Amino acid sequence: LRIWACSANGDLASRWQMRRPQRLDTTTAPAQVPTSTSTSDQCALPRVMSSVDSSGQYFQLSYSGTQGCDGNAVPAGTWCASIDPSVLGHASSDLVLRKCNAADVRQSFSFDSTTKLIASRADPQKCLTFHHTTAHSQCEPYTLVFCNQGDVKQQFCPNKMEDADDQVFQWKSVAHSSEAGEVSIDLNSCFPKDGQQIWACTANGNQAKRWQMRWPHYQISSTLPTQMPTPKSMRDQCASTSRGEATYVNSAGQYFQLSYSGTQGCDGSEVPVGSWCASIDPSVLGHASSDLVLRKCNATDSRQSFSFDSTTKLMATKADPTKCLAFHRSTAHSGCKSYTLVLCNSADAGQQFCLNKMEAVEGQVFRWESAALDSEDGEISIDVESCSPEDGLRIWAR
DSSP: OEEEEEEOOOOGGGOEEEEOOTTTTTTTSOSSOOOOSOBOSOOOOOGGGGGTOSTTOOBEEEEOSBSSTTSOBOOTTSEEEEOOTTSOOOSSOSOEEEEOOTTOGGGOEEEETTTTEEEETTEEEEEEEEOOOSSOSSOEEEEEEEOOTTOGGGBEEEEEOSSSSTTEEEEEEEEEETTTEEEEEEEGGGOOOTTOBEEEEEOOOOGGGOEEEEOOTTTTTTTSOSSOOOOSOBOSOOHHHHHOTTGGGOSTTOOBEEEEOSBSSTTSOBOOTTSEEEEOOTTSOOOSSOSOEEEEOOTTOGGGOEEEETTTTEEEETTEEEEEEEEEOOSSOSSOBEEEEEEOOTTOGGGBEEEEEOSOSSTTEEEEEESBOBTTTBSEEEEEGGGOOOTTOEEEEO
């Protein structure tokens, strides 16, 4: 059943619940995740953390210490932490230093100040953690594992350093190492070079612990066309950020499903919440009609998982976090526009959504209106074809 961008008239076909299955991000994690019995008493999260606490906002960890632990300062943006989820399992740490490259997803991370998890852009289901080996007598190696907010070895506390750059932090682990005690991200010997190992070592705040949160402005838009077409007209208001209903998803790695919450037929009985969900497959885009369709809800299917940033108003897919939902004109439907995925661009109004609360008992039911006005139909929103849910039914902008 196809899902389209159709006129935003608030009918039953426009009712979509933001559904967050509890097991959505943990189904592939081990049944029993070992956790440390000892944790840091405090996490000194600075207020600047709020700027990264949004889906799709990635940064680099740029080494900002000295050349040698008492040498000259290393210019920020020269060397960055990198981890490749496809080649884990080194005898020593999987986290290494590389020349900073804003286009390399292995150097891109997101941080959620609520869960305290650092996720990898190269595989957003996996988060940074330390574990015990005999590879280093005083430190523990880092690797990636499936994200689990209950595992304190995956949790980090960014502690502000005394530095002119307010984005330089010591990244302490919440868990304590049985070997080294309180640990933080540490460059081996304060000596930056290609492939140098990065370890979890005693959190003493020395030069090896200084890491800048670096925000390359061209990180998301570097592969976009030089001229990105945008609709000429924008809506005057978006009811999402002013009322706060959507703010709880505005954090990296917090995914939800769009569950159809209308009726069976536009005047029939209500469809049980959690039965049918919007789905889009980034590997098979380009259908003659809308690429967004209805499927039986499945919490483990990343094609049904989305994130929403109330600042940029972009809706990204978990199946490919670099791509966002957008409507576009097609001849497949006389009264609606098609949905597809394009590279995320916060300047493209065709990718932006406004959440409007619906009058429903369920508190998370919204009409997802496009921030852009369509030149033919005006305000449009996510709309399921015919209000009769079935597998593969198209979802349109109408």
